[in-house]
Amino acid sequence: MIERLHSNRPPERFYRGGSRISSFRGEASDAAFEPEDWIGSTTTIFGEQELGLTRLADRTLLRDAVAADPAYWLGTDHAARWDGDVRLLVKLLDAGQRLPVHAHPDDAFAVQHLGHSHGKAEAWYILSGGTVHLGLTRDVGEADLARLVEAQDVDVLLGLLHEVPVTPGNVVLVPPGVLHAIGEGVLLLELQQPEDLSILLEWRDFALDGAAHGHLGLGFELALTAVDRRALPREALGRLVRAAPPSGSAFPPEADAFFRLERVPVDGPVRLDPGFAVLVVTGGPLALSGRPAPSGxxxxxxxxxxxxxxxxxGEVLVARPPRA
Structure with a gap:
């Protein structure tokens, strides 16, 4: 049966945020370093055993429930192809400060060097606007990038990225390897491959030891080979950042291999197709199979x-894994 989820906000993250999630959800929380809400998560924070995982109302871990009956949770086609691999992680993210410049590895790198099943492609649906930084404006040499990271030359590093204004209803696709940072004040819904794998190129003004923990335990010489050092042309940038259509598939078609997001306006009765999904009510209140579903x-x-x-x-955002 469907289940309403409460916040699942790992505490004491290295960047500030959380108040916009509380406001969006209508929950009371003044924690200053809870900027992420991991929704319907079968994924742990990197290096942790359980932190990040969703518990159901009966306290069962969603990860364990899916493993016990993948056909029920994910559908017979999905289970036949991928067994109990949900292939999706959904988050609300509130940038209480600008996030550091970072990138994520692709599948091949994650399998070969980390022993993980996926890399980390991600895409964002903007709920509160601001500025994001995405992709290099010019090619950068391997040695030059390594020097910028070692020196923590943040102004130069951030200045290498395209600065893009975003407004509510915009979507941003972030392919693996592409450098990016989310600007202060942005609230977004993030869909991603179900991994917590980040290569941090910046940490100078954050509460973490990036020199020790920014390279996924690989050392920066190897970790930085996962970063795309090629310029992202303006025309390519325009394909990655766009306004979502008022209904239907919200993300660029390139996202479909990783995850899907549907924007569903509601004005009277609407039927959603069966299948595993995480639903986020962005306008309401609504009724969901007869149950009250307030905004947030x-x-x-x-x-x-x-x-x-x-x-x-109102409106609902429907997040799903890739089609089997």
């Missing part, structure tokens, strides 16, 4: 729940 609420939907009925006036 999040819901976990197993494939075995069948089609869902929405009613009311």
């Amino acid at each position: 609420s999040t819901w976990l939907v197993p494939a075995g729940a069948g089609p869902l009925e929405l009613d009311g006036a």
